[in-house]
Amino acid sequence: MPPSVRRRAGDLLLWAVVAAPVAYAGLTPPWPRHAVALLAGSLALLGLAVALGRRWPLAALLAVVFGSLVDGNFVFAIPVFSYLAGRRSAGAGRVAAVFAAIAVAGTAVNLGLLGTNPETWFLLASVLLFAGVFPWLLGRMRRQQRALAEAGERHAEAEERERRAAVERVRLRERARIAQDMHDSLGHDLSLIALRAAALELAADLPPAHRSAAGELRASVAAATERLHDIIGVLREERSGSLRPAGETVAELVDGARDAGLAVDLRADPDGGDLPPLVAHAVHRVVREALTNAARYAPGAPVTVTVDRAGGEVAVSVVNGPAPDGPLPGPASHGSGLLALRERVRLAGGVLDAGPRGGGFAVTAHLPLTAAPAVVDADRPDAPGAGRSGGLAGSAGDGLREDGGSGRGPRDRAGDAARRLREARRRARRSLLVAFGAPAGLALVLALVYYPLATAGAVLDRSGYERLRLGAERADLGLPRRQADPPAGSAPGCEFYTDGNFPFAEPTWRLCFTDGRLVSKERIAQ
Template sequence: MSTTGAHVPDDGAGGRTGSGWWWWPRRRSLAFDATLAAVSALECAFEGATFAQKTGIATTLGAFVGLMVGTVLLLRRRWPVAVVLVGIAVSPAQMGFLLSLVGLYTLAASEVPRRITVALASMNGFGTMLVAFLTFEDGMRDSGGTSMALPLTLIVSALMAFGLTAPPVLLGLYARARRRLVESLRERADGLERELELLAEKAQERAERARADERTRIAREMHDVVAHRVSLMVVHAAALKAVALKDPQKASASAELLGDMGRQALTELRQMLGVLRTASETGAAGAPLPAAAAAAVVTSVVAAVGAEEDDGPCLAQLAELVEESVAAGMGVVLAVEGESRPCGPRIEATVYRVVQEALTNVHKHAAGAKARVLLAYREAEVAVLITNGPSDGSAPTRLPSGGHGLLGMRERVSSHGGGFAAGPTPEGGFRVSAMIPLQAAIT
């Protein structure tokens, strides 16, 4: 590493060296160094002229040399070692006081290795002590006085050299350590800022995924809640049309049942739309949310939907669900195996929705077919099996189908760690089975 060309930080007048006016980062750094160099040049010129008078050299030459020596201080940021060496070289001529002080400070504050700083500071201190010792001795001889004792002269010279060398070196080392501390803190702050940005991006991504999952979940809820009721309403409407003229009393009962189903469907639809309305009121309509706000919206949706599940249908209502299908003209039998017991509101709601969607599919795709619902309470799980035979040849009910029913049932069961299977039977019917472990009910 080159020591004479080391980059030097500013001493408080400006920033670190870099792009700018040559090796000055800013104009004020150049102005500061130029001022120091001008003062040093005047000082060295005066001291050079004085030294020239003592040695018999031309005063003008001594002043010119001093002027050139003082202007070397302009190079302190670029070549601090050279400035200190010049100060040591001219110390026997008793010039360069400011040059030595500023040069030592700049050297200690620079990125020059410390061993070089210590070596040059020691050389400067030794030279200063030697010059002071000789000056004291010469002064006493010229004045005709008694020369001081040698130990006392050495002590006074050493203290003077220490006082002129140690303070600028220690101050420069302090400035160097402080600058490094500030740089490390700045780097740490930049690193933390980058980490925070990454965390914010990840939080935004998680919020987006959570919103997508909740949209899918709410769509599945609306499908399960509304599709069954509407399917039964369509079936009853078709039956009402067939018996309206032949049996007015039966038609009246069917119309009343149709109205009840419509009201139930509207009630459940209002509950689900209330969840969506709560989520939309939490954030600004149509405005992108920050990560924290998006997470809050998703949390509110999850809590609202979870509350709907907790207050949703239970296994005790399966008999009513089966009676609705029976009233619509389907032959459905409900069988229960094992001792009935609570399984947790969410598991019971999931089993209920599976049975509801399976019976809805029978209405859609197997008009006139008989169905059987088997609910089994086991030691560590609850299972349900829905089977239906082939259609009896009745005209199929024209109900729209989006193809999401089986997928929604599988997602519901899988979310509890259970198993789901569906497929045709050898007799030409269809079967749907689901098993959910009761451990999923523990929260």
């Protein structure tokens, strides 16, 4: 089932669940006036809340809270949307502010305007706490648990990448050693052969035919030495696809990118002249990798290539705009292309900078024209470019971006993943404590607020109760100005007072009057 269809089916099921209590109450007699319109409006409001729930979960929660002012059956939907708000909301500040505003406004309306008794206010506040705040905290805890699981997966992936990178470094270091051994042994032997051939070619007593054969041998050895150098270069630096065409310029590279459909604007210095071979190779590599990056991550975006030679250095930059339709599909890049490019520029004595710019991406390199190239320690496995001649291996398909184009290696990414995992674990533990500790704390605060409201002017202590005499006029008893809420099913003509028991100040004394005289008094069993 496609995700969009699954989401719509889930929303429809959610609407049916939260609408069931409202619909049942609306379809059950007796029917009040405008019952049909009220039911239709309630169901439409629930549908609106479900529709808003994925994108604006807080607005959906507010919709059902306001609906409870008209129809008390909306209270069954409040826990559901509170939980979803916790699952779907990234931050907690706005939701907490909304709950606080509802509590303050509800208290002011009920106690200040409507004159609601404290017991009813306490009941409404408890509904807000256990039907609103507690489910929201559970949803937030579930969100943190999901984030913890995702962080664990990323950490495992980062560790696996680091393991593969370590294996690759060992493999490349061994390749470099093999290449160096071949160069040292075969190159030395071939040089000796060429030297002996040259000596034979110059020998005065050698017949012309043999001298010609010696010259051919010397030329063959020189060609073999050159081929050996090329083979070792390929062994030291892996490349996906074909090698760079001999003598290919940046302009030809840009023309090839244009032929492939990339919108490229080349701005090259007309007086730049020829560049040193190592610098020219580095410039070509920067442009090639950056164009590959633009084609993969910003297809259809305009690209500007600038090559400027001035002040003893050459500056090359490749800048692409934002992607109109997003990156091309494919596996995630591990940033090896950028690592290879950075090392290639470093070996040429330059520096490379790459990162987002203006909604797109920019790759900039500055290379000196006369500086000596940097040296790579091929025996150090953790060295950038270890075991490679002329830079890290990085194919055009590697891409340049990961983690915002920072170019950090697998160890850095593994460290970031471990740090994110620790942070996710800390947030999950904190959410668990808050989810169960906050309701208990809020309930205690609620009881502390409710107690003075319930006892104000309604407390009859034991000594005052003992002084009451049967048959006395009520007006002469000096009773508190306010009674406690009577228990259900109380007989008429009786009054109830509390002794101030904590935390709910339940009725303690029952006083019954006939014709304004006290005829009975008793303590209510609690």
